[in-house]
Amino acid sequence: xxxxxxxxxxxxxxxxxxxxxxxxxxxxxxxxxxxxxxxxxxxxxxxxxxxxxxxxxxxxxxxxxxxxxxxxxxxxxxxxxxxxxxxxxxxxxxxxxxxxxxxxxxxxxxxxxxxxxxxxxxxxxxxxxxxxxxxxxxxxxxxxxxxxxxxxxxxxxxxxxxxxxxxxxxxxxxxxxxxxxxxxxxxxxxxxxxxxxxxxxxxxxxxxxxxxxxxxxxxxxxxxxxxxxx
Amino acid sequence: xxxxxxxxxxxxxxxxxxxxxxxxxxxxxxxxxxxxxxxxxxxxxxxxxxxxxxxxxxxxxxxxxxxxxxxxxxxxxxxxxxxxxxxxxxxxxxxxxxxxxxxxxxxxxxxxxxxxxxxxxxxxxxxxxxxxxxxxxxxxxxxxxxxxxxxxxxxxxxxxxxxxxxxxxxxxxxxxxxxxxxxxxxxxxxxxxxxxxxxxxxxxxxxxxxxxxxxxxxxxxxx
Amino acid sequence: xxxxxxxxxxxxxxxxxxxxxxxxxxxxxxxxxxxxxxxxxxxxxxxxxxxxxxxxxxxxxxxxxxxxxxxxxxxxxxxxxxxxxxxxxxxxxxxxxxxxxxxxxxxxxxxxxxxxxxxxxxxxxxxxxxxxxxxxxxxxxxxxxxxxxxxxxxxxxxxxxxxxxxxxxxxxxxxxxxxxxxxxxxxxxxxxxxxxxxxxxxxxxxxxxxxxxxxxx
Numbered sequence: 001x002x003x004x005x006x007x008x009x010x011x012x013x014x015x016x017x018x019x020x021x022x023x024x025x026x027x028x029x030x031x032x033x034x035x036x037x038x039x040x041x042x043x044x045x046x047x048x049x050x051x052x053x054x055x056x057x058x059x060x061x062x063x064x065x066x067x068x069x070x071x072x073x074x075x076x077x078x079x080x081x082x083x084x085x086x087x088x089x090x091x092x093x094x095x096x097x098x099x100x101x102x103x104x105x106x107x108x109x110x111x112x113x114x115x116x117x118x119x120x121x122x123x124x125x126x127x128x129x130x131x132x133x134x135x136x137x138x139x140x141x142x143x144x145x146x147x148x149x150x151x152x153x154x155x156x157x158x159x160x161x162x163x164x165x166x167x168x169x170x171x172x173x174x175x176x177x178x179x180x181x182x183x184x185x186x187x188x189x190x191x192x193x194x195x196x197x198x199x200x201x202x203x204x205x206x207x208x209x210x211x212x213x214x215x216x217x218x219x220x221x222x223x224x225x226x227x228x229x230x
Numbered sequence: 231x232x233x234x235x236x237x238x239x240x241x242x243x244x245x246x247x248x249x250x251x252x253x254x255x256x257x258x259x260x261x262x263x264x265x266x267x268x269x270x271x272x273x274x275x276x277x278x279x280x281x282x283x284x285x286x287x288x289x290x291x292x293x294x295x296x297x298x299x300x301x302x303x304x305x306x307x308x309x310x311x312x313x314x315x316x317x318x319x320x321x322x323x324x325x326x327x328x329x330x331x332x333x334x335x336x337x338x339x340x341x342x343x344x345x346x347x348x349x350x351x352x353x354x355x356x357x358x359x360x361x362x363x364x365x366x367x368x369x370x371x372x373x374x375x376x377x378x379x380x381x382x383x384x385x386x387x388x389x390x391x392x393x394x395x396x397x398x399x400x401x402x403x404x405x406x407x408x409x410x411x412x413x414x415x416x417x418x419x420x421x422x423x424x425x426x427x428x429x430x431x432x433x434x435x436x437x438x439x440x441x442x443x444x445x446x447x448x449x450x451x452x453x
Numbered sequence: 454x455x456x457x458x459x460x461x462x463x464x465x466x467x468x469x470x471x472x473x474x475x476x477x478x479x480x481x482x483x484x485x486x487x488x489x490x491x492x493x494x495x496x497x498x499x500x501x502x503x504x505x506x507x508x509x510x511x512x513x514x515x516x517x518x519x520x521x522x523x524x525x526x527x528x529x530x531x532x533x534x535x536x537x538x539x540x541x542x543x544x545x546x547x548x549x550x551x552x553x554x555x556x557x558x559x560x561x562x563x564x565x566x567x568x569x570x571x572x573x574x575x576x577x578x579x580x581x582x583x584x585x586x587x588x589x590x591x592x593x594x595x596x597x598x599x600x601x602x603x604x605x606x607x608x609x610x611x612x613x614x615x616x617x618x619x620x621x622x623x624x625x626x627x628x629x630x631x632x633x634x635x636x637x638x639x640x641x642x643x644x645x646x647x648x649x650x651x652x653x654x655x656x657x658x659x660x661x662x663x664x665x666x667x668x669x670x
Binding site for chain 2 (some may be wrong): 461472505534544545546549558562566569571573576578596618619622623624625626627628629632634635
């Protein structure tokens, strides 16, 4: 299972983004400034829009999914319960996971944006996809829900998961780190080696590296463990 | 001083709250009433009961600036100039004065290159800067920022903080999920289920939040 | 055309010409080909085909009931193309300046602001609809027809929510009634020339050719 990007380039009116690299099974984190082209690249990798030039080869990807930043774009059910069923999932299980049992009969569009995001992520992360592209999965979530989302994502055992985010405070376990800099996608490599060259590293990670306490990965636990190292 | 007294409004139940000069961060879980509190402080809503006073004056009689979370919803007009000038134009100020004030502000914020551009062509971060300029142009006494940093990368978030600090606005109330940035505030309010669970200087509030996801990782790691 | 006043004026006179007669429509079409400058962009607009389909249907009905359906279809299509050209040329903020120029700083400002906001909402809805279409296709929710109602609900809810936020923002920014604005337009010689040619088309369409040679008779 892999995706090869071969000199892929997407050109819009006032900017462009280019990408070359290979995504294999595991969790990939792509960071970049707002406006750097993350969402555009996400759509290209998910096969929703063609690149302006270059080629994308997908091997053994039969079941792809992209989660858009605004969860309401995915809503088709007239109730929260129906929305869970529309994903082919058992509403009882999902509503319990998302702590939304009392809201089963409400329209999904009446949930707060944080609740809707929670519901959407619970549905998407319960499925097995060969390719799962998450565009800003942590937006609209509070700290507690971000932590929960990170734990669930970290537990994904199969398939290619690609997370596009500018998040700085909470991360799941990541296998490969990428970032968009100056209109180009760069692969920084596996963790923890990738942390040294990661330009979008959060301040706490930089501080730990400066002190010679490189975390093994990006989860809160890893960072805590690195900080406590003597 | 901002004083809230006997507030009952939808989920909010605040018997007494005093917010001093400076930057106050409002944190808490989704659905705890943060946005509603901010809207009461901005005068967007009047509380069902209780009073809100900003130096003894109701919010609707105070100059307020407002920036909310979603860039697309922050924008009224199609061009950067029209957007930033909007509050001055709504006050029917002479066009020449409006032009001078807007140009000066865009210069001071370092976003003059954006002036002629349509807002729909801007990135999310640039839209937030434009919305911030529109909020600052009439020199507000209270600046309310509702999670506007949630769609900003670190660089832009720091840029917004710097710009706001340079303007020396008496009261800056910001709602944020970036608890690491809340450490830098003068005052922190933690809301839970519509009530003020904790409030005070950052050190005091975060000490009470130890062991929760709202406890800053930098404090946990002693950095 | 840079100047919205001249663009709207040209569109109005071309529409009248096309409506008036087939000859007028032919001249308006030639004008559109020569001056619109965005033929390929306009032809890519998705709404052109469904509108053409609808017009073809009404033209067929007209023909079957004894009217000149072909003439109707051709004239209406030219009007649609002129309208598409105006839409494609539209730039953010223009309606505000046009409104103030026409009707002043109270009513004109409000109407212009309303028009600009409506265009923004329309663009956002088109963009959102594309994303919803893709999201629902990935989810496997069935036919295009089945997805229309949920998509419509999301779009309407989104629009209402945006309207609420817009109202809040306007209130906080001190909006009461109208605003002050000195309208500005960029008028080029090319714009004036194109507008004059559109006016000539209307004159030729409305006034019979023989009237030009009245002294000859």
